[in-house]
């Protein structure tokens with residue numbers, strides 16, 4: 103067996119039911135085919151978590167992965183993915199976080215940790231290099247993220263360990279609870295914290311004292327220096343350094359796609375009051391960074407007056423900032439910081455939490471929800487007390503909070519109303535960008551493998567609105583114009599492949615993809631210098647394509663078809679009424695057609711064609727899905743999905 | 757004497773310095789092999805790199821039973837590898853916890869990269885500097901208190 107450079111070369115399996123651990127060698131073909139991180143997780147999830155597994159049963163598996171560059175000085179190589187079948191969506195669940203946890207796991211000697219079964223007693227897992235211990239966690243039950251983190255540090259007696267922990271929301275079975283590293287760096291989406299808690303695990307504590315070696319140190323160092331220089335000279339460097347992602351809020355408002363009062367408008371009249379600029383000038387005291395990040399873009403803030411005086415913490419990021427300001431009609435920045443801090447401590451995904459609350463606010467306004475049903479809360483836009491109370495209630499699954507604790511889709515089902523108003527795709531609540539003002543992003547939401555989310559494609563270049571970039575990259579000027587439709591299938595499939603590579607190398611998307619620091623060409627070079635694996639840029643992209651297709655196959659196996667690739671009706675039918683995107687709706691059909699064509703997926707069913715899967719080395723997947731052998735584009739229906747996606751295309755949300 | 761200095765208010769805790777240091781001394785990446793070590797308190801947003809401060813008087817050098825630790829004209833520690841028994845006495849003696857045990861079971865410590873400290877060159881925030889100062893004896897806990905006061909954090 104050739105030795106692994108870059109990678110740790112080892113996989114840790116923890117069987118909670120039998121209280122046993124096993125260390126395996128990283129499979130070389132998986133490294134080559136799926137790179138690491140998200141790719142490695144998705145691959146193993148496809149192989150090991152079958153169609154019939156209930157997300158909250160012991161049969162679900164929770165996987166943490168680092169990547170081949172993590173634990174080196176490659177700027178921003180700090181991230182991990184955590185994946186499992188999602189209890190929120192029922193399909194592929196996966197979330198990615200930065201901070202210092204991933205590097206520690208790598209120094210402990212693991213590329214991936216797979217947690218299986220269910221513990222009979224509450225535990226936390228301590229990975230101390232080669233030693234893995236299931237420690238009693240009964241005293242941690244119910245503790246919030248901060249308390250649990252502190253208790254574990256004291257117990258182990260080492261303040262330099264890294265901890266990923268779930269809060270009380272996860273323990274109470276809220277289906278969108280995250281896993282929190284470094285207190286404020288959550289893998290928040292798709293309910294990975296809920297899965298962890300369902301296994302009886304409160305936290306993963308890690309101490310790693312090993313090292314990472316690269317295949318060609320000289321070349322690697324040269325590439326790192328190049329990347330550093332490019333970061334420092336990039337036009338986005340200072341704004342990102344100063345404001346991180348919060349710089350986006352004013353931009354979104356100016357372009358008219360800032361989701362306001364549950365996407366009723368794309369312009370928020372209080373945008374300036376809650377902006378990243380204000381945070382930077384009046385609240386931020388310091389820059390903080392993820393492991394080996396040379397931007398760095400995180401900020402520590404302190405509230406210095408008013409009723410939340412003395413509140414402090416790290417962040418927020420744009421999504422949470424927007425979620426608790428414009429989306430719920432709140433113009434009070436302090437209140438938003440308080441709401442976000444509560445989500446952090448209770449361990450909730452701020453985006454889904456905010457969607458549930460703002461959805462309820464819209465129902466309330468329209469008279470579809472009474473005050474009594476909402477536990478007597480006055481759910482008017484921007485009502486701070488109601489927002490904070492609901493966050494608390496959701497985390498405890500108490501009263502109306504219990505209705506909202508399974509996400510907006512489930513809440514609409516349970517109430518028997520408001521489904522067409524839920525702003526979600528495949529059960530995952532949408533992010534802070536109105537797709538009517540950003541068509542490529544919108545297409546990305548429709549097709550993303552974890553549901554309504556931007557981070558699977560994030561064609562940031564659309565914000566440039568520059569036709570020259572579209573011409574140069576895709577031969578279609580409209581591809582990079584935010585209100586145009588043409589070329590978006592190509593744009594999104596390209597960016598999806600790119601993001602899959604970035605997520606699997608576990609570097610930061612803000613820098614490596616948004617700022618375009620790590621295109622496929624350089625990724626291939628870095629990968630070779632770090633690991634010794636020689637791949638052409640095309641092969642690297644193909645890894646991304648393979649990951650996207652395998653994730654799609656996972657979802658197809660769960661019953662997902664073209665009809666699920668659909669945005670909420672509001673975007674398709676109601677034009678934006680003001681701002682720089684005024685008059686826009688979101689016409690998804692032509693973009694979807696182009697997308698499936700680009701992907702080599704059947705345009706009627708949205709299922710990958712056999713030929714596409716075989717080209718990517720996924721023949722066994724095509725076989726399992728029962729895809730027809732000859733005539734890959736034929737009308738014959740694949741056996742596993744009878745009845746789905748035929749004839750008139752009906753949207754799942756309408 | 758020229759010393760390494762840190763401005764705690766600027767340090768982002770990215771630990772790029774740790775990676776730069778371990779790579780330039782050992783050719784690979786490991787916080788355990790870095791001569792600079794960043795301590796962090798996420799609760800308070802506090803980050804503070806620890807390294808050898810070239811103190812006037814050095815308890816580790818004085819307490820070494822094998823007399824293996826000497827000083828260079830520039831003030832950095834120098835280890836006589838032959839003489840060092842790997843007993844670890846020096847580690848416990850340093851008031852700044854600046855020493856670590858390296859892979860050969862011998863202490864490792866900042867050698868200022870021979871007068872061109874790589875961590876200073878590469879620190880993305882400019883928190884580190886290499887300059888002429890009398891001494892540098894701020895304790896991390898003092899820096900934490902100072903910053904908490906300045907920022908208005910009351911724990």
Ligand code: SF4
Nearest residue numbers: 767768770771773879
């Ligand atoms: S590189 Fe600079 S900012 Fe980063 S941890 Fe080290 S001293 Fe702090």
Ligand code: SF4
Nearest residue numbers: 808809810811814850
């Ligand atoms: S920091 Fe410690 S090892 Fe360095 S000179 Fe001072 S006392 Fe000696």
Ligand code: SF4
Nearest residue numbers: 777792866868873875
């Ligand atoms: S000066 Fe050199 S040896 Fe000293 S801490 Fe910095 S990088 Fe390490």
